[in-house]
Amino acid sequence: MTTTFSKDFDVLAAGERFTTLGRTIGEADISGFATLTGDRHPQHTDAEWAAGSRFGERIAHGLLVLSYAAGLVPFDPERIVALRRVGDAVFKQPVKIGDTLHVEGEILGKTELDSSHGLVETRWRVLNQRGKLVMKADVELLWRRDTMPLVEEPRADTEPVLI
Amino acid sequence: MTTTFSKDFDVLAAGERFTTLGRTIGEADISGFATLTGDRHPQHTDAEWAAGSRFGERIAHGLLVLSYAAGLVPFDPERIVALRRVGDAVFKQPVKIGDTLHVEGEILGKTELDSSHGLVETRWRVLNQRGKLVMKADVELLWRRDTMPLVEEPRADTEPVLI
Numbered sequence: 001m002t003t004t005f006s007k008d009f010d011v012l013a014a015g016e017r018f019t020t021l022g023r024t025i026g027e028a029d030i031s032g033f034a035t036l037t038g039d040r041h042p043q044h045t046d047a048e049w050a051a052g053s054r055f056g057e058r059i060a061h062g063l064l065v066l067s068y069a070a071g072l073v074p075f076d077p078e079r080i081v082a083l084r085r086v087g088d089a090v091f092k093q094p095v096k097i098g099d100t101l102h103v104e105g106e107i108l109g110k111t112e113l114d115s116s117h118g119l120v121e122t123r124w125r126v127l128n129q130r131g132k133l134v135m136k137a138d139v140e141l142l143w144r145r146d147t148m149p150l151v152e153e154p155r156a157d158t159e160p161v162l163i
Numbered sequence: 164m165t166t167t168f169s170k171d172f173d174v175l176a177a178g179e180r181f182t183t184l185g186r187t188i189g190e191a192d193i194s195g196f197a198t199l200t201g202d203r204h205p206q207h208t209d210a211e212w213a214a215g216s217r218f219g220e221r222i223a224h225g226l227l228v229l230s231y232a233a234g235l236v237p238f239d240p241e242r243i244v245a246l247r248r249v250g251d252a253v254f255k256q257p258v259k260i261g262d263t264l265h266v267e268g269e270i271l272g273k274t275e276l277d278s279s280h281g282l283v284e285t286r287w288r289v290l291n292q293r294g295k296l297v298m299k300a301d302v303e304l305l306w307r308r309d310t311m312p313l314v315e316e317p318r319a320d321t322e323p324v325l326i
Contacts, residue, residue, distance in 0.1 A: 036192070
């Protein structure tokens with residue numbers, strides 16, 4: 001596990017990559033997500049209905065995959081203040097019961113906001129146990145900066161004293 | 164409640180709007196979402212830590228808001244086959260314990276894929292009980308089309324018979 005998500009905003013570099021632990025998606029994950037969110041589409045909750053569907057069985061909600069990905073990325077709460085934006089989350093392959101997912105990610109870029117915060121654009125690729133891409137998303141994070149130490153600099157309006 | 168999500172792809176029109184029922188976000192929603200997804204950032208799960216944060220209290224995960232919005236939109240499973248893409252989901256305002264959310268949505272456009280399916284682009288605006296926008300997202304849905312009835316048309320290569 002890398003420590004990308006503990007780094008100071010000013011140290012973080014575009015191009016830096018990270019990989020998370022994996023997580024196996026069980027039936028309880030899908031039924032639990034359906035119950036909690038209220039998205040009870042039979043593609044996720046009805047094994048009989050899903051047997052006759054284009055996927056042939058129950059599959060995970062796309063938003064389960066995205067939300068579990070956020071659970072896998074090791075955010076340091078002293079650095080990552082908030083998830084601000086998800087751009088272009090595309091669901092590429094169905095996730096079936098028993099599939100194991102992990103996230104391979106990259107820092108795409110960063111933008112200073114003020115002296116104490118910046119925005120960091122990350123790309124997340126969620127892969128299954130066969131290395132197939134099941135989802136990708138660009139996720140923008142509000143990131144805490146270390147406050148710059150106060151440095152005593154010579155004042156420009158002070159003439160050097162010639163002895 | 165409108166029946167937008169039961170309509171045939173070919174009947175659906177850009178500009179059509181829909182409004183969902185509301186849902187109050189309780190403490191159990193936030194702690195349940197944290198437990199299920201594994202996203203246990205103290206902003207969501209630790210009341211003491213959150214009291215000292217920029218938001219002053221626990222707030223809902225952005226992906227909870229997006230996932231619960233999907234649970235509020237009344238998808239007809241005979242029409243909506245899958246959620247294909249989430250473009251530009253932006254989290255505008257924190258959602259606090261006790262806030263009540265609903266979705267105001269619009270059909271932005273549609274694209275034919277083949278004789279039995281099309282893609283429908285929708286915009287979701289999630290509002291709280293004070294009418295404030297807390298999240299917006301563009302969500303692309305795979306939508307089932309009614310198969311066109313076979314129409315017997317006069318064959319162009321058949322000369323009309325003059326009696």
